[in-house]
Amino acid sequence: AQKVTQAQTEISVVEKEDVTLDCVYETRDTTYYLFWYKQPPSGELVFLIRRNSFDEQNEISGRYSWNFQKSTSSFNFTITASQVVDSAVYFCALSPSNYQLIWGAGTKLIIKP
Amino acid sequence: ETGVTQTPRHLVMGMTNKKSLKCEQHLGHNAMYWYKQSAKKPLELMFVYSLEERVENNSVPSRFSPECPNSSHLFLHLHTLQPEDSALYLCASSQDVRGGTYEQYFGPGTRLTVT
Numbered sequence: 001a002q003k004v005t006q007a008q009t010e011i012s013v014v015e016k017e018d019v020t021l022d023c024v025y026e027t028r029d030t031t032y033y034l035f036w037y038k039q040p041p042s043g044e045l046v047f048l049i050r051r052n053s054f055d056e057q058n059e060i061s062g063r064y065s066w067n068f069q070k071s072t073s074s075f076n077f078t079i080t081a082s083q084v085v086d087s088a089v090y091f092c093a094l095s096p097s098n099y100q101l102i103w104g105a106g107t108k109l110i111i112k113p
Numbered sequence: 114e115t116g117v118t119q120t121p122r123h124l125v126m127g128m129t130n131k132k133s134l135k136c137e138q139h140l141g142h143n144a145m146y147w148y149k150q151s152a153k154k155p156l157e158l159m160f161v162y163s164l165e166e167r168v169e170n171n172s173v174p175s176r177f178s179p180e181c182p183n184s185s186h187l188f189l190h191l192h193t194l195q196p197e198d199s200a201l202y203l204c205a206s207s208q209d210v211r212g213g214t215y216e217q218y219f220g221p222g223t224r225l226t227v228t
Contacts, residue, residue: 035216043201045219091156100169101217103155 002027004094006104013082014112021077021107023092029053033095034075036066039106040088051075079109087111115139117220119204125226126194134189134223136204144210145187146217147179150201162187163210194227201225 003026013019025034036048049059051068059066063080079086092104117138126132138145147159161169162181176198178190187204201224205217 033214037219042221043203043224044221045203045205047216047218050216100158101156105153105155 002029002094002096002100002102004092004102004104006090006092006107008107009105010108010110012110012112015084016081018078018080019082019109021079021090021092021109023075023077023104025073025075025092025094025102027094027096029096034068035093035095035101036075036077037091037093038088039091045091048077082109082111084111084113117204117206117218119202119220119223121223122221123224123226125228126191127228128194128196130194131190131192133191134202134204134225136187136189136220138185138187138204138206138218138220140206140208140218142206142208142218143184144207144215145181145184146205146207147187147189148203148205150203150222152200156203160189161210168210191225194225196227199225199227 005024008022011019032053034051038046038048049066056068056070065078067076075092087110089106089108091106094102120135124132143164145162149157149159158171159173160167160179165181165184176193180188201222203222204220207217208215
């Protein structure tokens with residue numbers, strides 16, 4: 001079965017705190033891709049990152065970082081020094097060997113000033 | 114215009130109406146997608162087009178009818194909808210449909226309310 005689990009429904013932190021969003025996936029494919037998307041209140045899903053299953057290097061982009069661990073089937077997302085503009089719903093998604101994207105339920109992140 | 118655009122942004126329609134949602138991508142992509150996003154549910158893939166050919170129809174009711182006249186435009190024709198069809202309808206495009214190799218870019222969505 002292909003599945004993505006984002007166990008955290010909602011997270012609320014105060015600005016400047018670090019926050020980690022969890023993503024656990026299930027797939028039997030050996031080749032697959034993992035994604036993170038951001039959905040601000042405006043509704044548009046914004047692509048953040050794509051990672052393929054053969055590349056376990058962690059990625060850092062400014063205040064954003066991603067930790068991919070195949071051993072635990074996790075692809076977690078950390079925001080360092082959070083800002084109010086980071087408030088959004090964040091989705092993790094899995095693409096197995098076809099074009100389908102299997103989406104997690106999303107984590108609503110609230111950053112309080 | 115850049116990226117993926119969708120019109121209208123908001124639509125209220127009665128169950129007997131016929132309306133269409135429009136999506137246009139300005140990215141030179143070959144694949145386009147329709148998704149439905151309902152509250153408390155994961156995104157649901159409805160239709161996929163690759164070079165104007167439909168490659169996926171995920172058991173969507175026939176009251177939703179897609180049309181892809183060219184690789185830049187995608188329509189979703191709606192008729193005799195039900196209140197449970199109220200949702201955010203998102204259009205996306207990607208360079209190709211091949212296995213997750215390419216990320217999808219989304220439009221802002223059409224918020225549909227069926228009364």
